[in-house]
Every structure is written in C-alpha cells, then in structure tokens.
Amino acid sequence: MNHIKIFVLTAFVFLLPIGVWSKKNGTVKPSDKPIFTNVEYFGEDSVYINNPLGEGEFYNPILQGCYPDPSICRKGGDYYLVCSSFAMMPGAPIFHSKDLVNWRQIGHVLSRPSQLHVSDRGTSGGMMAPAISYNPDNDMFYMITTVHCNFIVKAKNPAGPWSDPIPLKFNGIDPSLFFDDDGKAYIVHNDAPRKGLWKGHRTIKMWEYDVENDCLVPGSDHVIVNGGTKFHKKPYWVEAPHIYKHNGKYYLMCAEGGTGENHSEVVFMSDKVYGPYIEAPSNPILSQRYLDPKRKNKVDWAGHSDIVEGPDGKFYGVFLAIRPNVNDRTVTGRETFLLPVDWSGKWPVFENGLIPIEPILKLPQGVRNLTGKNGFIPQGNFGYKDNLTADTLDYRWFGLRIPIDSVARTTKRGLQFMPNEFNITHDRPLSGAWTRQIHTDFSFSAEMAYLPRNEKDLAGIACIQSSKCNYVFGVTCKGKEYWLVLQRNAKGNGNIVASHPLEYNARINLKVSAHNDEYQFSYSLDGGKTYIDFGKPQSGDILSTDVAGGFVGNMLGLYSTANNNAIPK
Incomplete structure (x- = not known):
C-alpha cells in the first residue's frame, strides 16, 4: 500500500x-x-486480537492514530474526508472513498509552504478543525479552516493542487461552509459572545458568503445559537458547527462540552437558514460521557462530527474519539470513527452513539472490506x-x-x-x-x-x-x-x-x-x-x-x- x-x-x-x-x-x-x-x-493491540473480524464486518475507528476533527463531503459516488494536522507539514491530510469503509489517502490540502505558516507553533497549534464542502453550482471543492486567521482554499480536484489561502475577516474558530439549493452560501463558526456570562460561554455565528468574489457579505452576520443547549445550565463551549438541509428543514449540528470527557454532539433545527433554531429534546445525540469509566474496550471523548448520506441511502457520521490505554492514557490521540445515523424521523440520531462504542461495525449493504489491500488504509x-x-x-x-x-x-x-x-x-x-x-x-x-x-x-x-x-x-x-x-x-x-x-x-x-x-x-x-x-x-x-x-x-x-x-x- x-x-x-x-x-x-x-x-x-x-x-x-x-x-x-x-x-x-x-x-x-x-x-x-x-x-x-x-x-x-x-x-x-489486544482489542484486535480478542475481536477478530467476521464476514461482513470492519473495524472502528476507520482512521487509527491522530486524525482528529474529521469533516466529510460527497460528490456523486465519491467521498472526501479531511482532518486537523496542527504543526504537521504538509497539512490537512485528505482521504477518498467510494463506500465510507475503504479509504485511500490522496494527498494533503495544504501541501505547499505558501499555504501553511506554522514555523513557531506548538505541536497542538497551527492548523485545526478543517471543514470540506462541495458546491455543485460551480463544481468546486472548498476547505475552510483556522491557522493564524480563518481562510478558505478551493480546488476542482480534491487531490490538488488547492489554491493559496483566501483570508476571511471574522473572529472565532471552527468555521464550515454550507451551500444551499438556491445558490446561496453561508459560513457558520464558533465565536465569543458580546458579553460572556460564564466560563465556556460561546456562540454560533453565521455569515452569508459571496461565492463569486470569495468574501463575506458585509453586515450579514447573525448569532444563531447563544450558549448552546439548555442555556439555563450554562452549556460549555459550543463549537464545530455544520449546517445540513433535510426534507426542507435546516439542521445545525455542533460539538458541545469541550473535547475531553464531556464531549458530545448536539443538534438544532429551523425552517429558515438564519433561524430561529430550536434544540432537539433528545440532545446530546452522540456522547460517551455517561458511561462506566471502567468499561471494556473503552472509547471516550466522542464528538466533533460531520454527517453524509452513504452509498446505501442511509446516513453516517464521522467523529473524533479516543481509545485510552490501560492507565487511561491518550497516547494515540483523537482518532476518526464512523457510526450510522438514523434520520428517518424528525431528528438525526447516532445509532448506538450513547452506549459503549464497539470496535466492530457491520458493513453497509453491498460493501466489501478491502482495508489493507489495493492501496486502502489498513485497519486493526x-x-x-x-x-x-x-x-x-x-x-x-x-x-x-x-x-x-x-x-x-x-x-x-x-x-x-x-x-x-x-x-x-x-x-x-x-x-x-x-x-x-x-x-x-x-x-x-x-x-x-x-x-x-x-x-x-x-x-x-x-x-x-x-x-x-x-x-x-x-x-x-x-x-x-x-x-x-x-x-x-x-x-x-x-x-x-x-x-x-x-x-x-x-x-x-x-x-x-x-x-x-x-x-x-x-x-x-x-x-x-x-x-x-x-x-x-x-x-x-x-x-x-x-x-x-x-x-x-x-x-x-x-x-x-x-x-x-x-x-x-
């Protein structure tokens, strides 16, 4: 491989x-x-020795090792996934799949020094929380991220080359792009409130994005979520927002609780892109924070997710989580996991996302496990x-x-x-x-x-x-x-x-x-x-x-x- x-x-x-x-x-x-x-x-690792794969199965995580903050998009039958890379160069590894199970790395989005300046950053500084999107109106891929500032790069071919960064003048972190079916585009991101009311008080802000001129529409910014879910309980650090349109409704999905043991994924819904957004009564829709800390094959810190429709017509979410060792150490870092998402009702729900995440998943219908073969990333x-x-x-x-x-x-x-x-x-x-x-x-x-x-x-x-x-x-x-x-x-x-x-x-x-x-x-x-x-x-x-x-x-x-x-x- x-x-x-x-x-x-x-x-x-x-x-x-x-x-x-x-x-x-x-x-x-x-x-x-x-x-x-x-x-x-x-x-x-013993988890793979003790849990051999059977027919029709594959391992979770889909990307082992430090591949955090996954974001995914689809063009036709092709899926593309990017992750944070911090002070690593080249930056923003990008992967391709036809089925969400078998992945190949096809390069890096930030492959040139002119795109990534991290010469004085710590190993956990630099480029983080990328979001990849596909715009069918101009057949263009976009990745938006934060380094010294928030910026966009774009490409016709996800394997590259990608453009030099296009800086965007807004504060905050974790931006993502949403392309609506009326041709308009929007950026959502985490930002500080005008007046912080408690530690970890953050907001989700939205801007309209001018696709033709690659810039924000002045004065279009609105706070669409203040604080997060259950405002009276002082929610901690709402971030990593993504917007989806499903059955005519707009859904805003965010991480909440910080990226450690209280990490989770929550969702809101609106009839209009700018809101108002109401929160799902079942939030969080993904988290491992309520579970026995001594559980077998422990997976923890689950959150920072992105959802896509799979090749079988069902929905799937990629997200970060950790697998601590026997001393509860996190030496392999935040990894990229996958779970099915049930979106047959009003709200999307991660299947088995609130119970212990297992090391083995069933393959989507019609998919073969080819990991470790023909250039596909190995698992286990x-x-x-x-x-x-x-x-x-x-x-x-x-x-x-x-x-x-x-x-x-x-x-x-x-x-x-x-x-x-x-x-x-x-x-x-x-x-x-x-x-x-x-x-x-x-x-x-x-x-x-x-x-x-x-x-x-x-x-x-x-x-x-x-x-x-x-x-x-x-x-x-x-x-x-x-x-x-x-x-x-x-x-x-x-x-x-x-x-x-x-x-x-x-x-x-x-x-x-x-x-x-x-x-x-x-x-x-x-x-x-x-x-x-x-x-x-x-x-x-x-x-x-x-x-x-x-x-x-x-x-x-x-x-x-x-x-x-x-x-x-």
Whole structure:
C-alpha cells in the first residue's frame, strides 16, 4: 500500500554521509549528516486480537492514530474526508472513498509552504478543525479552516493542487461552509459572545458568503445559537458547527462540552437558514460521557462530527474519539470513527452513539472490506517497512513546522538529514521526519549511519507529544567518545535517564517498543539481529494528552540536531 502503510518502526540510524564509496572496502565515509533506512513498524493491540473480524464486518475507528476533527463531503459516488494536522507539514491530510469503509489517502490540502505558516507553533497549534464542502453550482471543492486567521482554499480536484489561502475577516474558530439549493452560501463558526456570562460561554455565528468574489457579505452576520443547549445550565463551549438541509428543514449540528470527557454532539433545527433554531429534546445525540469509566474496550471523548448520506441511502457520521490505554492514557490521540445515523424521523440520531462504542461495525449493504489491500488504509493490527529510498516519501511521513524536503534528501541508502540549530525542546522547525503512533502496543525501529562531531550533535529516534513532553534516544559525543543517550523531557524539565559510551562503527539500530503504558528503548550493533535494552521501561504519561495537554497523540520520529541538550552523564 503506497501512501499510508503502517509499520513497525525500528530505527536504524546510519551515521554516514552520502559519500564516495571506498574502493578498498566498499563502505561509505561517515558523516555528521545522519542517514536513516530500514524503518519498521508493527502494532499488535489486544482489542484486535480478542475481536477478530467476521464476514461482513470492519473495524472502528476507520482512521487509527491522530486524525482528529474529521469533516466529510460527497460528490456523486465519491467521498472526501479531511482532518486537523496542527504543526504537521504538509497539512490537512485528505482521504477518498467510494463506500465510507475503504479509504485511500490522496494527498494533503495544504501541501505547499505558501499555504501553511506554522514555523513557531506548538505541536497542538497551527492548523485545526478543517471543514470540506462541495458546491455543485460551480463544481468546486472548498476547505475552510483556522491557522493564524480563518481562510478558505478551493480546488476542482480534491487531490490538488488547492489554491493559496483566501483570508476571511471574522473572529472565532471552527468555521464550515454550507451551500444551499438556491445558490446561496453561508459560513457558520464558533465565536465569543458580546458579553460572556460564564466560563465556556460561546456562540454560533453565521455569515452569508459571496461565492463569486470569495468574501463575506458585509453586515450579514447573525448569532444563531447563544450558549448552546439548555442555556439555563450554562452549556460549555459550543463549537464545530455544520449546517445540513433535510426534507426542507435546516439542521445545525455542533460539538458541545469541550473535547475531553464531556464531549458530545448536539443538534438544532429551523425552517429558515438564519433561524430561529430550536434544540432537539433528545440532545446530546452522540456522547460517551455517561458511561462506566471502567468499561471494556473503552472509547471516550466522542464528538466533533460531520454527517453524509452513504452509498446505501442511509446516513453516517464521522467523529473524533479516543481509545485510552490501560492507565487511561491518550497516547494515540483523537482518532476518526464512523457510526450510522438514523434520520428517518424528525431528528438525526447516532445509532448506538450513547452506549459503549464497539470496535466492530457491520458493513453497509453491498460493501466489501478491502482495508489493507489495493492501496486502502489498513485497519486493526498491521505493520509496514520503509527503506526511505523512494523519490517521494509515503504519506505517513510529515515534518514538524517545516517540510521534510527542507531538512532532508532521499538517497540510494536512505533519508539523509541536515541537522539544524533547533532541538526538540524548541517550538521551531525540527530536522526530522515523523509518523503517528497507531497502536498502544507497537514497535518502531530504524537503522542509522552517523558520526557526531561533538556534544552539540545528536541523531536518533524520538517520541514527541510536545516540545515540553518527549523522549530522545540517540547518539552524541562526549569528549572523544561516542555515547548513546536517552533523555526524558517532562513538562520542560530534561532528565538523562540512561547514557553509556558506545563502541561503535558508525552504524546502529534504534528501537522503541511499547506495551500498555511502558516504552522500552533498545539498540543493536549487529544490524538488528540482537537488541539490548537501554535503561528501564519509561512511562507513557508525558506522551498523553491528560499530562502533556494539547490535542495530538504521540509522534514517532527520525530526529537530528546541531543544538543538542541531551548531554550524557
């Protein structure tokens, strides 16, 4: 599967430059510009072992790992889905499906530096809550989102290229576009009230949008929801609005309760696009907040949804949720889930959206499960390998605050990095390539060739949730010796948990393996045949949202710096 395979990442960092082959022994002269190759990833979670698929079934979530804030649209028989990407570059991954089950990544909406400026943003800052829409009147796709400001990009082909951003002059976050059947268009978004009455008091505001001139219609803004549902109970943070027209009525669906344990989805209805909107008596229509916290195969934080009509004529909703590990840690981040939506009555209702969400769903009528085949994204337990020699890297890889090709180049021996003056504790562009942790139990490894010049040089693998919460495992110098070092950065406090001199011929394999909530780092000097544990198992606490904060899951990376602060003891 070309663009979205998942692999066991065994980090073999080649500490050699792309140099001239020695006529004497056929080796490459070592370099301070590390080369990585033979990356392997494999995930093996018990939920998939204990719940094998039967005939006519598929797994939920449909996108495992940190793919939050999903938005979906349809053109004919084609479905397109986008997710938040924060400080990842390229941004806004976009996926295509014919049936809502089998998905391929077809690129990124924000694929050029001119579209996305996140060079100084935290890992949970930058681009968030995109909304994708299709306008049948001009056969154009639109994505609206927030980075430094709210803006729109558009394209005839969702695979790109997409336009440069068109800034829009309104405050607030989580905008989305609605194209009415009379040719008019509207933007709805979360905004602050004129006067906040309680903590978390927000509004939903609507503007008319001038499609021909790509701008807001001046003076057209109206607050259509003030506070959220059950105003007298002081609802918290209504956001992520979408408008739909169904059987002649306008429906406004929003997230409410914040993106944590009280997250939910609520719905309102009106006879007119500008309202007034009345709330459904059965709100919320999706939430996991009322359930036993110790339930089996726990899914939580469900909300931030978007609805579309499926190929079978029924409705379906995509939404974010988490699957915490045994210690209730959120290391894989907010993932994209799917549930059927019953819209046969007056109000849409997520089927089984208020009871524990199960790991297995029935396939829509007429759909086959082809996940993991023919380029479709795999589900469940799976692995992948990548020698990083292809001219174009797989879509699984991304840079942090900078495109990978700005700090690295592909070669016949792997991916070679040019270390820069920033290190992992800086909210600045890092010299590295990153991929999402997909499973709770996994291994990630890579082979590296590298010779650091001094203690300011380091290359290796890393686990990062933020610049203040991460692990660095790599090779550096101390005096005239090479050293292997493991650093834990916890809320900004760096601690060397293990370091040791290395008898080393410029090649090493580095690995991180996780089981439940413990991360074991190990290395090999015999080409990956034998791994030696380095230090004790480390807690996954700092890689989890509940400790580190923010919105992302753990990211696994090939990392280098010329400004190392992981100094061996």
